[in-house]
Amino acid sequence: MVETDKVKYYIHDVIKTVLPNCKVPADLKFALQKFGIELEYKHKRTSNEIEGVSFRYNNISFKGSQVDRKFSFGNLKKEFQKNIKRLQEQAQPKAEQPSPPVKRNLIIKGVELTDKQQEALMSGGHIFLENMLSKDGKTCFSAYLFLNDDRNKAFFSKEHPDTFVEYGKYEMRVRDKILIEAGFIAKAKVKWYGGGFAYPYLWKTDKSDAEYKENWRDPRIIEEQKPENKQVVKPKHPKKNKGKGM
Incomplete structure (x- = not known):
């Protein structure tokens, strides 16, 4: 390779390297x-106004377009404008x-539940929670905790929620009794004949009622009444009197 070509390629590579950081003609000159x-x-x-450009190295000179067409001054000017926009x-x-929302579990009486505790409650189970804050805000207490069917209200019990107690005509769980007395409908688990269990819906219309009501279907679900199939009786067409011709 002759010296002239070496110089041209050297100039080309250097311009290509420094050009992206140049915003005005002077930047390229100093670089x-x-x-x-x-x-x-x-x-x-x-x-x-600038109309052309040339480059010299080791006393060998080239016009910009001789090094590369994209290094003519017209094209260099376009590159300066692109660089200004990009750098800005x-x-x-x-x-x-x-930032993604911070996941936070339920806080019950000042105690934040762990993932495992919250999962147990939301799946209809119960947990034992310690060091909850009393209403006075000064003392702490510990108790069993469970939620209602809608998972929007917490209930507390000193006894294990699944312990069976006699209440009315049935022997049911402590948690069922607490829900009924609080005015909620409970799908109770009651002891049944032969050592099995049954699951009636039990509730009180008023908390002060002495006895609870019972249904084997959820009373909160209103069944659609099917319309009676009435036979449509078509009206009989009156017989036309055939008159005698005049």
Whole structure:
């Protein structure tokens, strides 16, 4: 490879390296000086407007388009404008991405539940929770805890919720009795004949009622009444009187 070609390729590679950081013609000139390359801009006679560019290294000179067409001044000017826009966009602070919401479990009487405890409650089970804050805000207590069917209200018991107690006509769980007395409908688990269990719906219309009501279907579900199939009786057409002709 002759010296001229070596110089041209050297100039080409250096321009390609420094050009992305140049916003104005002077930036490119000063950047090339660090690599020993001289840059000269050619101005129009009637004005100071740049119309051409040339590069020199080791006393070998090339016009910009001779090094590469994209290094003519017209194309270099376009690159300066692109760089200005790109560098401005990079300098602008990026919009902060909203941080994902922090997962937080239920807090019962000042105690935040663990994932395992919350899962047990939401699946219809119970837990034993310690160091809950009393109404006075000063003393603490511990108790069994369970939720109603809608999972929107907590109930407390000193006894194990699944312990059976006699209440009315049935022997049912403690948790069922608590729900009924609080005015909620409970799908109770009651002891049945032969050592098995049954699951009636039990509730009180009023908390002060002495006895609870019972149904084997959920009274909260209103059954749709099927319309009676009535036979449509078509009206009989009156017989036409055949009159005698006049």
